[in-house]
Amino acid sequence: MKQFLLLCIALFLITGCNSSDSFDLIKNNAGTKLYYAGNESVVQIAVDMLVDDSKLVCETPIIQVDDIETGSILVGIPDREPEFKALLDRYKVDYKDVSGKWEAYKMTIAKEKDGNRYLLVIGSDPRGAAYGVLELSRKMGVTPWVWWADVNPDKKKHVCVVADNKVHEPKVQYRGIFLNDEDWGLMPWSNTNYEPTGIKGTIGPRTNSRIFELLLRLRANTLWPAMHECTVPFFLTEGNREAAARYNIYMGSSHCEPMACNAVGEWWRRGEGDYNYITNQSSVYKFWEDRVRDVADQQIVYTIGMRGVHDSRMVGVNTQEEQIAALERVFADQRGLLEKYIDADLTEIPQVFVPYKEVLNVYRAGLKVPEDVTLMWCDDNYGFITHYPTEEELARSGGHGMYYHISYWGGPHDYLWLSTMSPGLIYQQMKTAYDRGIRKIWIVNVGDIKPAEYQTELFLDMAWDIDEVTATGVNEHLKQWLEEQFGRSGTKELFPVMQEHYRLAHIRKPEFMGNNRVYERNKPEFNRINDWPWSEQEVNDRISAYEKLSTAVEKAAAKIFDDKQSAYCQLVKYPVQAATEMNKKFLYAQLARHGKAEWVTSDAAYDRIVVLTKEYNALENGKWEGMMDFQPRKLLTFERVAQTEAITPFVEHLAPTYKWNGTECSEGSPVAYELLGYENRAAGISRGETLTYSFRKWDADTVKVDLRFLPTHPVVGNQLRISVSLDGSTSQEVSYQTSYYSEEWKQNMLRNQAVRTLAFPVEDKGSHKLEIKALDEGVVIDQVLLWKDKLGTNYNY
Numbered sequence: 001m002k003q004f005l006l007l008c009i010a011l012f013l014i015t016g017c018n019s020s021d022s023f024d025l026i027k028n029n030a031g032t033k034l035y036y037a038g039n040e041s042v043v044q045i046a047v048d049m050l051v052d053d054s055k056l057v058c059e060t061p062i063i064q065v066d067d068i069e070t071g072s073i074l075v076g077i078p079d080r081e082p083e084f085k086a087l088l089d090r091y092k093v094d095y096k097d098v099s100g101k102w103e104a105y106k107m108t109i110a111k112e113k114d115g116n117r118y119l120l121v122i123g124s125d126p127r128g129a130a131y132g133v134l135e136l137s138r139k140m141g142v143t144p145w146v147w148w149a150d151v152n153p154d155k156k157k158h159v160c161v162v163a164d165n166k167v168h169e170p171k172v173q174y175r176g177i178f179l180n181d182e183d184w185g186l187m188p189w190s191n192t193n194y195e196p197t198g199i200k201g202t203i204g205p206r207t208n209s210r211i212f213e214l215l216l217r218l219r220a221n222t223l224w225p226a227m228h229e230c231t232v233p234f235f236l237t238e239g240n241r242e243a244a245a246r247y248n249i250y251m252g253s254s255h256c257e258p259m260a261c262n263a264v265g266e267w268w269r270r271g272e273g274d275y276n277y278i279t280n281q282s283s284v285y286k287f288w289e290d291r292v293r294d295v296a297d298q299q300i301v302y303t304i305g306m307r308g309v310h311d312s313r314m315v316g317v318n319t320q321e322e323q324i325a326a327l328e329r330v331f332a333d334q335r336g337l338l339e340k341y342i343d344a345d346l347t348e349i350p351q352v353f354v355p356y357k358e359v360l361n362v363y364r365a366g367l368k369v370p371e372d373v374t375l376m377w378c379d380d381n382y383g384f385i386t387h388y389p390t391e392e393e394l395a396r397s398g399g400h401g402m403y404y405h406i407s408y409w410g411g412p413h414d415y416l417w418l419s420t421m422s423p424g425l426i427y428q429q430m431k432t433a434y435d436r437g438i439r440k441i442w443i444v445n446v447g448d449i450k451p452a453e454y455q456t457e458l459f460l461d462m463a464w465d466i467d468e469v470t471a472t473g474v475n476e477h478l479k480q481w482l483e484e485q486f487g488r489s490g491t492k493e494l495f496p497v498m499q500e501h502y503r504l505a506h507i508r509k510p511e512f513m514g515n516n517r518v519y520e521r522n523k524p525e526f527n528r529i530n531d532w533p534w535s536e537q538e539v540n541d542r543i544s545a546y547e548k549l550s551t552a553v554e555k556a557a558a559k560i561f562d563d564k565q566s567a568y569c570q571l572v573k574y575p576v577q578a579a580t581e582m583n584k585k586f587l588y589a590q591l592a593r594h595g596k597a598e599w600v601t602s603d604a605a606y607d608r609i610v611v612l613t614k615e616y617n618a619l620e621n622g623k624w625e626g627m628m629d630f631q632p633r634k635l636l637t638f639e640r641v642a643q644t645e646a647i648t649p650f651v652e653h654l655a656p657t658y659k660w661n662g663t664e665c666s667e668g669s670p671v672a673y674e675l676l677g678y679e680n681r682a683a684g685i686s687r688g689e690t691l692t693y694s695f696r697k698w699d700a701d702t703v704k705v706d707l708r709f710l711p712t713h714p715v716v717g718n719q720l721r722i723s724v725s726l727d728g729s730t731s732q733e734v735s736y737q738t739s740y741y742s743e744e745w746k747q748n749m750l751r752n753q754a755v756r757t758l759a760f761p762v763e764d765k766g767s768h769k770l771e772i773k774a775l776d777e778g779v780v781i782d783q784v785l786l787w788k789d790k791l792g793t794n795y796n797y
Contacts (some may be wrong), residue, residue, distance in 0.1 A: 105132030176222030185448030205239030278316030399440030407447030420505030424676025654792030
């Protein structure tokens with residue numbers, strides 16, 4: 001064994017720090033020198049970030065120098081900096097494979113005859129060079145969340161990097177985040193704690209600079225800023241636009257903010273009359289014109305079109321035909337402004353049209369969007385994409401984008417507090433989007449950024465290099481992410497904890513545990529806390545599953561270094577234990593309503609959430625005070641549970657005779673989706689393919705087949721169908737697509753499953769085969785359950 005370890009060390013030295021393509025960033029506890037002679041602000045910012053990061057890692061940090069010194073890092077953009085280009089020519093370094101690309105970089109080693117060596121970071125443009133520089137920070141062990149989650153890197157005396165001499169470039173051109181529903185976190189934290197300005201509601205340049213730093217670390221380039229009524233609009237806050245320019249970040253805006261105008265926050269400040277294009281066209285036009293004229297030299301992805309002043313329908317139109325006509329006139333006016341004020345070919349100015357909510361129906365009814373405008377598709381607010389480009393749409397020059405949610409305010413229920421969106425769902429949906437040609441712009445709604453750290457990085461890692469994420473796998477990606485934050489010693493315990501945390505929350509998000517809804521005030525049953533249709537055993541099983549998670553979190557904390565405990569609280573302890581207590585609050589209340597528990601146990605869970613939240617906001621000497629609110633919108637679900645008595649008894653506990661997750665077929669070749677579904681193993685089936693589930697010893701005349709699908713939307717056409725047969729019998733066709741905001745769709749979103757039940761007669765024989773064939777693209781089977789008589793829930797805790 002000892003000889004094997006010595007051999008491994010020897011191989012590491014040969015292939016690692018001693019190899020010809022390796023370079024010492026840190027040696028003997030001292031950083032190397034770095035030379036950058038250009039004048040691109042974003043590159044200099046990245047260099048400064050690298051220098052500051054090295055101060056956290058070693059005793060003597062990396063130093064930026066004014067002249068090239070032996071053993072330095074040399075950073076530059078040959079297409080913009082003649083001196084750097086000449087340097088590359090001198091060292092006979094090929095840069096043509098980087099030149100002219102979008103945001104690309106590569107690292108290579110240059111050698112002189114006397115043996116002196118240099119690490120070259122070659123950027124195709126300023127952002128590409130910045131990404132290359134910040135990749136060195138990652139190599140030192142500095143995570144993108146070093147500031148935003150206080151992830152302190154380990155101290156190191158020696159760090160070497162291997163220059164792979166490969167071009168690294170993004171798969172998606174515009175990649176970024178949307179700050180949204182910031183009323184209870186980001187805005188009050190910024191305005192009263194991190195950057196108090198004396199002006200109510202500002203999120204200023206100091207905060208935005210931190211956000212821009214995070215975007216650069218995550219290899220992103222676009223921000224849709226916070227835009228609620230409570231927040232002073234981005235372009236009306238002094239210093240914000242200058243910060244965006246320094247960090248070389250594209251500014252964009254949401255589906256209801258055309259022409260870089262925050263309508264809900266700005267119309268009452270600088271608009272006149274009603275925000276109505278039909279009756280007040282001249283004022284609306286001037287509202288847009290003033291902004292375009294003002295920001296014409298800013299990097300902006302312009303949203304075109306028009307909705308209401310906030311997240312509402314366009315006013316002034318009564319029919320779909322009227323809205324189509326109005327929007328086509330709006331397009332002409334808006335694009336005329338871009339032509340008038342921006343010195344560029346109109347087709348080269350990035351523009352997106354977002355068919356969100358009712359606008360999708362308007363688009364499908366015949367709205368003509370200019371050919372060069374990017375069609376930016378959306379999910380249904382719960383992570384399921386509503387439209388994929390047709391062959392005709394794929395031929396458009398403007399390309400396609402995606403606006404995706406991992407946080408949402410709205411019906412059937414918000415999820416603004418804990419970010420528990422399934423990583424497997426993010427991967428499955430965005431991989432499908434990419435494969436279907438959605439590759440121009442990806443924006444993810446992250447709410448307040450915290451506590452959506454992991455999902456944000458997963459989304460942006462996919463946007464940067466989806467092939468690498470696919471090759472790694474979602475499970476391994478999560479595992480590596482945990483190692484990057486906490487090291488290998490703690491990850492062994494943490495990885496299964498986070499897998500189970502996301503699985504349980506996929507079954508029911510913590511915010512949904514009251515079994516009620518928002519915006520359905522005319523339905524009393526949805527305006528109170530309700531029992532779940534689960535047996536007493538199932539309720540207790542879910543409590544037990546969460547208590548095991550909470551205990552595991554406490555146990556794992558002992559293996560986390562002291563200087564990482566703050567990060568541990570933010571990234572693991574608070575999300576997992578707060579979700580645990582939210583479940584216990586409601587499930588113990590259900591037991592108490594039936595006389596099976598004391599009400600004090602439910603109240604204690606509420607009290608624990610209060611304590612956990614205070615602990616979170618007190619971290620880092622109050623750095624995050626105001627960021628975490630466990631009661632966004634003060635909804636009923638966040639209150640103590642009122643003490644009432646049950647009206648109906650617990651449902652009978654039933655178990656299926658057979659149960660399989662989607663991948664447990666006996667025949668067929670499903671696509672196994674990790675970290676997705678009620679058992680973390682959902683199965684995708686291509687159109688025309690069949691999965692077979694075999695079973696034996698059925699002693700009843702009938703089998704009830706309970707099929708549970710991922711509640712996706714059609715990928716091609718407008719249907720999602722399968723056919724099912726038992727032992728070669730006549731197939732039964734099943735359709736399970738839903739219409740947006742229908743009652744079934746609401747149920748599907750809250751439980752993350754679409755359910756269909758069939759019955760087949762069974763002949764008396766020993767073995768049976770259930771065959772499921774996909775008739776459309778996009779079918780994902782979560783579970784298959786067989787019942788003899790009654791159907792139970794069996795929701796897996």
